[in-house]
Every structure is written in structure tokens, then in C-alpha cells.
Amino acid sequence: MSNSPTEYRFSFGPWNIHEGADPFGPPVRESYSFDEKVDFYRDLGFLGIQFHDDDVVPDIDEKTHAQLISRAKSVKTQIDNHGLTAEVIAPRLWESSLTIDGAFTSNSAKERQYALERSKRCVDIANVLECKNFVLWLAREGTYIRETKSSSDAVGQLLDAINALLDYDPEIRILIEPKPNEPMDIAYIPTIGHAIGLAYASADSDRVGGLIESAHAILAGLEPSDEMGYALYHNKLWSVHLNDQNGLKFDQDKAFGSANLRRAFNQVRVLEENGYGRNGEYIGLDVKVMRTQPRDISTKHLLSSRRTFLNLLEKVRTLDRKVEQEFIAARDYEGLDFYILEHLLGK
Numbered sequence: 001m002s003n004s005p006t007e008y009r010f011s012f013g014p015w016n017i018h019e020g021a022d023p024f025g026p027p028v029r030e031s032y033s034f035d036e037k038v039d040f041y042r043d044l045g046f047l048g049i050q051f052h053d054d055d056v057v058p059d060i061d062e063k064t065h066a067q068l069i070s071r072a073k074s075v076k077t078q079i080d081n082h083g084l085t086a087e088v089i090a091p092r093l094w095e096s097s098l099t100i101d102g103a104f105t106s107n108s109a110k111e112r113q114y115a116l117e118r119s120k121r122c123v124d125i126a127n128v129l130e131c132k133n134f135v136l137w138l139a140r141e142g143t144y145i146r147e148t149k150s151s152s153d154a155v156g157q158l159l160d161a162i163n164a165l166l167d168y169d170p171e172i173r174i175l176i177e178p179k180p181n182e183p184m185d186i187a188y189i190p191t192i193g194h195a196i197g198l199a200y201a202s203a204d205s206d207r208v209g210g211l212i213e214s215a216h217a218i219l220a221g222l223e224p225s226d227e228m229g230y231a232l233y234h235n236k237l238w239s240v241h242l243n244d245q246n247g248l249k250f251d252q253d254k255a256f257g258s259a260n261l262r263r264a265f266n267q268v269r270v271l272e273e274n275g276y277g278r279n280g281e282y283i284g285l286d287v288k289v290m291r292t293q294p295r296d297i298s299t300k301h302l303l304s305s306r307r308t309f310l311n312l313l314e315k316v317r318t319l320d321r322k323v324e325q326e327f328i329a330a331r332d333y334e335g336l337d338f339y340i341l342e343h344l345l346g347k
């Protein structure tokens with residue numbers, strides 16, 4: 001590993017610029033078109049796009065294979081023209097009428113088949129975009145009530161799907177994005193430990209890893225930086241969705257660091273200290289702007305999350321490790337606690 005500091009690259013998904021609808025109210029801002037969103041990336045300081053399959057090919061289920069490839073090619077040209085890269089692509093397996101009961105773990109064989117076919121089409125798009133990172137957020141793989149499915153069979157169904165995708169494309173890498181709940185009551189792959197278990201059980205464990213979203217770890221009652229450390233040790237942290245979360249409630253996707261700056265500091269620290277980004281990994285964000293924000297300033301959450309990462313990176317790099325070690329050696333953790341607080345406050 002070289003000693004020069006990591007130059008971090010940032011990504012977000014088009015869905016992070018949105019219309020402000022929530023479960024209790026309609027959109028409050030007019031949409032930006034896909035083309036307008038692509039225009040925003042570089043001005044906001046971002047080089048990578050996180051895609052869903054249908055961000056690239058709208059109405060994907062109605063498209064022939066030829067139409068799908070042709071649309072993907074035009075998006076590839078468009079992002080090339082902006083000097084942008086497709087960081088990841090994910091099949092949006094949670095909106096179809098065929099995934100109401102789950103995708104790979106639906107009780108219906110026909111629906112499980114749909115999920116696999118849709119995922120293969122997503123891999124085809126990935127190839128056109130020259131993107132090797134296939135994200136699986138297993139949104140509806142879980143239950144509303146325990147009695148409807150077998151949690152043990154579900155593991156096998158998920159592995160069968162992962163293995164089929166590894167087999168379909170010898171180069172694709174699968175990044176499992178765990179989340180403990182929402183939309184399901186309880187999800188089958190709630191943490192990175194579960195995801196990495198699946199990775200090792202798969203047919204090609206070197207091609208299965210994880211993506212950790214801060215808010216998802218917090219929703220599981222876990223410390224995001226420790227979850228990241230766990231995956232980093234296994235060389236399986238291939239992307240992150242940095243954001244923040246104020247307690248155990250619905251997935252808030254708040255701006256990075258906005259609820260707990262120290263928790264954010266420790267995430268930046270664990271990434272920096274373990275060489276994250278040196279193999280091309282992006283600092284991905286998955287943040288929602290507040291519903292109150294007027295349309296023409298509805299991208300500020302992206303700007304501020306990126307700035308917060310960079311500000312905290314400076315804090316990580318300027319922390320006096322010798323002082324820290326002295327506190328640790330003396331077992332003066334109260335002293336260290338206050339030292340970190342003063343450092344974060346710029347004292």
C-alpha cells in the first residue's frame with residue numbers, strides 16, 4: 001500500500017435527488033429528469049453513479065433484450081461524456097407485482113424465477129456500463145409474520161440465486177447490502193455478518209462481498225464503524241452508503257454526520273485506517289433531502305454529506321496519535337473521551 005493519502009471518490013444514486021413524498025404525503029417538488037440529474041454530478045463533486053436497473057432502462061419489464069441493450073448503450077455514452085462512472089448497479093426487485101411476497105424467497109416458484117431473470121437482465125446492463133459491482137439490497141426477503149416462510153430454506157434460496165448470478169457472468173461481483181427491517185418486519189440478511197456468511201457459502205466467495213449503509217447498521221442497534229471494521233478485515237467492504245439515523249425508527253437516510261458527528265468520525269476513521277478506497281472503492285452516499293427543502297436547493301444534502309466526510313477526514317488525519325496512545329496506556333479513557341470531543345470541536 002502506498003503512503004500517499006487516499007484520494008477519495010464519491011458516488012450517489014439518482015434516487016437521492018427526489019420529490020419529497022413520504023408514506024403520509026405526496027411529492028412536494030417537481031422531479032428532475034434523469035438527464036438533469038446526470039448534469040448535476042460533477043458540479044456537486046461526484047464521479048460515480050449508483051444505478052438501479054430501471055434508472056438505466058425505465059419500464060425494464062416491458063422492454064425486449066435489444067431495447068434494453070440499446071438504451072443501456074446510450075446511457076453509457078451519456079455518462080462517458082460527463083466523465084462519470086457507473087459505480088454499482090442493483091436490480092430493483094421490490095416494486096413489481098411479482099415480488100409482493102419477496103423476490104428470491106417468494107413462496108411462488110414463478111415469482112422466484114422472475115427475480116432471477118430480472119437480475120440477469122441487470123447483469124446485462126452492468127456489462128454495457130462496464131460495471132462489475134452488482135448490488136443486492138434484499139428489500140423484500142423476509143417476513144411480515146414468522147409463520148409464512150422457512151428462514152432456513154430462505155438461506156438456500158438466496159444462495160441459489162447468488163450462485164446462479166455468479167455462474168451467469170464470470171466477472172460480476174455481488175455486493176450484499178444488509179438491512180434489518182423496512183419494508184419487511186424482519187429481514188433475512190439483517191447485518192454484514194449475515195451477508196459475509198452467505199459470501200463464504202457461495203460458489204465463488206471471492207466475488208461476493210458487502211455494502212454497508214450507516215443507517216441500516218444503526219437500525220440493527222449496531223455501531224456502523226464496527227460493522228465496517230468487520231467487513232474490512234474480511235476484505236469484503238466493497239462499497240458504503242454513508243448517511244445518518246436518529247434512533248430506531250423508519251430509515252431516515254439523513255445527511256452524513258447530521259445526527260451523530262462522532263459516530264460519523266469513527267466511520268471515516270475506520271475506512272481511512274484500513275485502506276478503503278485504495279482498490280477503487282467509492283465513498284457512496286445514500287441520503288434523502290428534507291421534505292421541506294425547495295426544489296432549486298434540493299441537492300444540498302449531497303454537498304454537505306461530502307463536505308462532512310472531508311472535514312472529518314481532516315480530523316482523522318490530524319488526531320494526535322501519540323496523545324491518544326498515552327491516554328490508552330494510562331487507561332485514562334475519560335481523558336481520551338474528552339480529548340476526542342475537544343478535537344472534534346476544534347479546541
Ligand code: GLO
Binds near residue numbers: 251
Ligand atoms: C434502502 C436502501 C436502498 C438501496 C438502493 C441500492 O433502504 O438503502 O436505497 O441502497 O436501492 O440498491
Ligand code: MG
Binds near residue numbers: 177213241286
Ligand atoms: Mg442504501
